[in-house]
Amino acid sequence: MSGIEFILAGMLAAATPFLLAALGELVVERAGVLNLGLEGMMALGAAIGFIVVYEGGGHVAAFLAAGLVGVGLALVFAGLALGLRANQVAVGLAVGILGQGLSSLVGNSYESLTITGLPKLAFPGLSDLPVVGGMFSQDIIVWLSLIATAAIWAMFRYSRLGLILRAIGENPAAARAIGYRVTALRLGAVVFGGAMAGFAGAYAATVYTPLWADGMIAGRGWIALALVVFGIWLTGRIFFGALLFGALSLASLVAQTEGWAVPSQLLSSLPYIVTIVVLGIITSNKRLLKVNGVASLGEPFGP
Amino acid sequence: MIRLVRRDRASRRMAVAAPLLALFAAILSNLILFVAMGKDPGAVFYALLLEPFMTWSGFSEVLLKTAPLLLIAQGLAIGFRAKVFNIGAEGQFILGAIFASAIPVYFPQATGGWIWPAMLVMGAIGGALWAVVPAFWRVRLNANEILVTLMMSLIAVQLLNYLLLGPWKDPMGFNFPQSVMFQYDAMIPILFPGTRVNVSLLLAFLAALLAWIYMQRSFGCYQFLVGGLAPKAATYAGFSQSRAIWLSLLIGGFAAGLAGAAEVAGPIGQLQRSISTGYGYAAIIVAYLGGLHPLGIVASSFLMAALYIGGDNAMVSADLPVAAVRVFQGSLLVFYLAAITFVRFRLVRTGGAPA
Numbered sequence: 001m002s003g004i005e006f007i008l009a010g011m012l013a014a015a016t017p018f019l020l021a022a023l024g025e026l027v028v029e030r031a032g033v034l035n036l037g038l039e040g041m042m043a044l045g046a047a048i049g050f051i052v053v054y055e056g057g058g059h060v061a062a063f064l065a066a067g068l069v070g071v072g073l074a075l076v077f078a079g080l081a082l083g084l085r086a087n088q089v090a091v092g093l094a095v096g097i098l099g100q101g102l103s104s105l106v107g108n109s110y111e112s113l114t115i116t117g118l119p120k121l122a123f124p125g126l127s128d129l130p131v132v133g134g135m136f137s138q139d140i141i142v143w144l145s146l147i148a149t150a151a152i153w154a155m156f157r158y159s160r161l162g163l164i165l166r167a168i169g170e171n172p173a174a175a176r177a178i179g180y181r182v183t184a185l186r187l188g189a190v191v192f193g194g195a196m197a198g199f200a201g202a203y204a205a206t207v208y209t210p211l212w213a214d215g216m217i218a219g220r221g222w223i224a225l226a227l228v229v230f231g232i233w234l235t236g237r238i239f240f241g242a243l244l245f246g247a248l249s250l251a252s253l254v255a256q257t258e259g260w261a262v263p264s265q266l267l268s269s270l271p272y273i274v275t276i277v278v279l280g281i282i283t284s285n286k287r288l289l290k291v292n293g294v295a296s297l298g299e300p301f302g303p
Numbered sequence: 304m305i306r307l308v309r310r311d312r313a314s315r316r317m318a319v320a321a322p323l324l325a326l327f328a329a330i331l332s333n334l335i336l337f338v339a340m341g342k343d344p345g346a347v348f349y350a351l352l353l354e355p356f357m358t359w360s361g362f363s364e365v366l367l368k369t370a371p372l373l374l375i376a377q378g379l380a381i382g383f384r385a386k387v388f389n390i391g392a393e394g395q396f397i398l399g400a401i402f403a404s405a406i407p408v409y410f411p412q413a414t415g416g417w418i419w420p421a422m423l424v425m426g427a428i429g430g431a432l433w434a435v436v437p438a439f440w441r442v443r444l445n446a447n448e449i450l451v452t453l454m455m456s457l458i459a460v461q462l463l464n465y466l467l468l469g470p471w472k473d474p475m476g477f478n479f480p481q482s483v484m485f486q487y488d489a490m491i492p493i494l495f496p497g498t499r500v501n502v503s504l505l506l507a508f509l510a511a512l513l514a515w516i517y518m519q520r521s522f523g524c525y526q527f528l529v530g531g532l533a534p535k536a537a538t539y540a541g542f543s544q545s546r547a548i549w550l551s552l553l554i555g556g557f558a559a560g561l562a563g564a565a566e567v568a569g570p571i572g573q574l575q576r577s578i579s580t581g582y583g584y585a586a587i588i589v590a591y592l593g594g595l596h597p598l599g600i601v602a603s604s605f606l607m608a609a610l611y612i613g614g615d616n617a618m619v620s621a622d623l624p625v626a627a628v629r630v631f632q633g634s635l636l637v638f639y640l641a642a643i644t645f646v647r648f649r650l651v652r653t654g655g656a657p658a
Contacts, residue, residue, distance in 0.1 A: 090591060098630065098633030104624070222453050269462075
């Protein structure tokens with residue numbers, strides 16, 4: 001298999017942890033809330049998901065459990081940031097640190113153990129194509145996250161719920177004046193984001209690389225946060241951003257196996273460096289951010 | 304129904320009580336967690352919270368850990384007060400350690416009293432340089448400093464690994480990822496004989512003092528606060544927001560870099576992978592827990608240092624995983640952020656239908 005084929009075949013799976021977490025955060029941020037605890041929610045989801053599969057509970061239970069702990073941390077965030085109107089940046093960091101700590105604690109006795117991932121489901125016909133065929137042979141979670149992407153895109157584009165979420169993110173006072181329950185809706189968005197982050201973590205630890213190692217999320221939660229900005233809060237752009245980062249992480253694997261004379265640490269830093277560079281390019285376009293950004297993002301709101 | 308109502312003025316009593324309430328809640332909830340994990344709560348409580356203060360050698364280790372936390376947190380708090388969120392102190396700390404190590408790595412035979420001060424200066428420069436990227440990105444490219452500082456930390460870890468596995472690996476080190484052991488003159492003088500506490504503790508207290516004077520007396524600090532809290536008003540009054548951002552990040556990087564240098568030139572004595580046990584992240588908690596106030600941070604850094612030492616004790620005597628300390632730290636910040644709400648708000652019971 002050539003490098004290109006390898007990247008094409010694996011890109012979607014590598015992108016899935018980024019994609020799931022970023023889609024959840026997109027909904028949260030569209031509603032006007034900034035949850036920086038993504039990394040910690042993913043880490044705890046990953047640890048719990050891994051443990052459930054390792055102890056014989058199977059992947060369905062693993063994803064449910066990971067989603068639940070993601071929701072649990074999201075509720076802690078919501079209690080402080082929405083209930084008590086605390087500084088969202090600080091609360092997000094706190095929940096992130098707590099989640100990462102809890103993931104190391106529960107995963108402590110599972111360090112370096114491995115499990116079996118999920119089988120690939122091939123798209124009949126398409127998966128036999130030359131070069132691109134591998135793209136059509138993916139596990140069930142990849143297919144489901146593609147459906148989720150389309151669903152969230154459609155929600156923001158066509159549904160009343162999407163419109164309401166955008167309204168409470170844009171101008172919560174006005175949204176409340178016309179009768180929407182801003183805090184309740186934001187709570188819903190944060191809970192959804194927590195579940196998605198939990199799923200993202202579970203995918204990383206039970207399907208994409210079915211093993212447990214402390215710190216295995218390795219900044220993917222933070223990159224997902226950056227992806228929401230790269231995608232200027234648009235579902236389609238976030239999807240392509242996630243694909244880019246999936247491809248990037250595989251490219252460094254390819255470079256390593258082909259024996260390029262590049263230090264492996266530089267290749268491992270590549271996603272972080274690209275994040276910084278792309279972030280600078282996108283955010284320096286203030287007009288773009290103003291048109292597509294969320295006006296009340298991160299601001300506490302209450303009576 | 305219970306509602307939050309904004310107080311007429313911030314409650315000073317609550318501001319002092321909040322960290323204590325948070326500590327109490329964190330202790331209680333973590334002990335419950337440890338019982339659920341099947342640990343003996345009494346033994347954990349003793350090892351984690353009392354043992355660090357029972358002996359002079361234990362207490363001196365607390366002082367040793369206080370120095371880097373105090374330095375980093377003072378630097379971060381200046382930015383946090385101006386709403387510049389540098390969460391990349393971990394990377395700035397690592398760069399400080401790397402820059403400082405360059406001297407003993409390239410001049411292992413050098414002697415003289417200039418070496419350790421030069422290492423501290425190098426470290427501070429290294430930390431500040433690592434903060435230049437997020438500052439430039441924020442001021443010129445409008446990019447959120449939270450994400451950029453965090454990414455810079457992840458890159459710093461890779462840079463450290465590269466140096467330790469490659470050019471800076473000790474040739475006599477049995478292939479361990481670590482540098483040569485530093486010569487005597489590359490070590491910071493010890494403050495209290497018989498302990499590992501060194502002069503960097505004094506530097507940390509000096510930093511606290513400077514931060515306090517700056518905050519109490521200076522107009523610059525006022526400009527700074529306004530620049531962060533109300534950029535438009537600040538611009539109108541002729542204060543510069545970009546200056547506040549540059550200064551916040553550079554001072555934060557400078558202090559964290561200094562702490563990193565003091566760590567390799569102090570208790571560790573070489574460059575290795577585990578130079579930081581999450582000081583850069585713990586310092587964020589320390590800064591908040593101290594109410595972002597220079598004097599409060601002295602107290603909170605001492606508390607956090609004791610937790611580190613207590614965590615080491617509990618690992619040995621009560622079989623508690625190291626990660627438990629991180630959970631404790633995280634829960635402490637969560638409870639604190641809940642508690643400080645009541646500095647500005649109070650709870651009111653409202654009868655009848657909610658408004």
